[in-house]
Amino acid sequence: MKTNGIYLDNAITTRIDPLALEEMSRFERENWGVSTQAHSIGREARKALNRSRERLARCLDVEEKEIVFTSGATEANNLALLGVARALRQRGNHIITSRVEHSSVLLACRALEKQGFAVTYLPVNGEGLIDPDDVVRSIRDETILISVIFAEGETGAVQPIRDIADIATSREITFHTDAAQAVGKIPVTPTNLGVNLLSLSAHKFHGPKGIGALYVRAGIRVTPLLYGSSEQVVSQLRPGAINIANSIGMAKALELATHDLLGDMSRVTSLRNRLFQGILSFAGKEHVRLNGPTDNRLRLPGSLCLRFEGLEAEALLLNLDMAGIYIGAGNPCASGALEPSSALLAMGLSPSEALCSVRFTFTRNSALEEVDLTTERLGVVVNQLRSISV
Structure with a gap:
């Protein structure tokens, strides 16, 4: 397995932080119990799980009882949408979401439509942003839930979550946001934002895979999707054993991601902008287009999605892979081939334009030297591919 090279596909997953891994390993070496056991091994496991919840709640500035551990954001999104829809079925059957949601939200909505719910899919503009006025226009008397992604993974577009939350609150509509791409990268405090439910996933901010959480504001009605005994004494929404080591790692x-968040945001933004300017210097503005918001305040610090006119993203990705640079592109399908990004299509790009788009995503662990080396190697690859296509 490759351990060197330059990894710039952090929107999909991040490398686990060594300090998080060490805490996880220490627990696994010393405790193998589950928190429901009555003996001392179980009691220590319970203390560790409670400490994880306390630490997570502190980072998000919420109450411990409002944290529900899940296997990741996919489960959290399903619990939020399906759980709220079923809990409020007697009040109404209309849900509002957007066309740029994660597949776990979109497919959950498709499933609800088959169960008799009506779903409105909000459009986005050419930069991938939702107009809050479209939310207002979509609300009906029977609207019970609004679910809008906090930040989209392809372009890094940050949605007007506070504005939409205000709209939902004023009309007493439950509001959920999938914040998997935002938590640990920009400030995210559910109470200040006014959201009722918020999903997150540890592996998006240098934590382990297989663990995430759903913030559920006190008093919000959610019906469980699964039934059984639960280690989560503060919430019965998610039964089954929790991977305590993973909760510790998350x-x-x-904690590491939020320790110097504003400083990290500034550094990561500088790296991203340096790469963009470097690419423009050898490719030219007429051959490279930015996908997503042009206003840096409306884009995640580490996100850069570019369209290389006339060059297929798959060719760029594979050639950079051979050069030791790992980037992202499109929607991977079961065959391993790339499909056009649904988010880019929703923004109005044609399938061919979407298939010419690649994404570079940075984190606080990215380095200046990596940016300059990526610029150099990318320039070689682009020139080679253009010479072949001529």
Whole structure:
């Protein structure tokens, strides 16, 4: 397995932080119990799980009882949408979401439509942003839930979550946001934002895979999707054993991500902008287009999605892979081939334009030297591919 090279596909997943891994390993070496056991091994496991919840709640500035551990954001999104829809079915059957949501939200909505719910899919503009006025226009008397992604993974577009939350609150509509791409990268405090439910996933901010959480504001009605005994005494929404080591890793990773968040945001933004300017210097503005918001305040610090006119993203990705640079592109399908990004299509790009688009995503662990080396190697690859296509 490759351990060197330059990894710039952090929107999909991040490398686990060594400090988080060490805390996880220490627990696994010393405790193998589950928190429901009555003996001392179980009691220690319970203390560790409670500490993880305390640490996570502190980072998010919420109450411990409002944290529900899940296997990741996919489960959290399903619990939020399906759980709220079923809990409020007697009040109405209309849900509002957007066309640029994660597949776990979109497919959950498709499933609800088959169960008799009506779903409105909000459009986005050419920069991938939702107009809050479209939310207002979509609300009906029977609207019970609004679910809008906090930040989109392809372009890094940050949606007007506070504005939409205000709209939902004023009309007493439950509001959920999938914040998997935002937590640990920009400030995210559910109470200040006014959201009722918020999903997150540890492996997006240098935590372990297989663990995430759903913030559920006190008093919000959610019906469980699964039934059984639960280690989560504060919430019966998610039964089954919790991977306590992973919960420890997630808590540590979020503490590290939020320790100097504003400073990290500034550094990561500088790296991203340096790469963009470097690419423009050899490719030219007429051959490279930015996908997503042009206003840096409306884009995640580490996100750069570019369209290389006339060059297929798959060719760029594979050639950079051979050069030791790992970037992202499109929607991977089962065959391994790339499909056009649904988010880019929703923004109005044609399938061919979407298939010429690649994404570079940075984190606080990215380095200046990596940016300059990526610029150099990318320039070689682009020139080679253009010479072949001529």
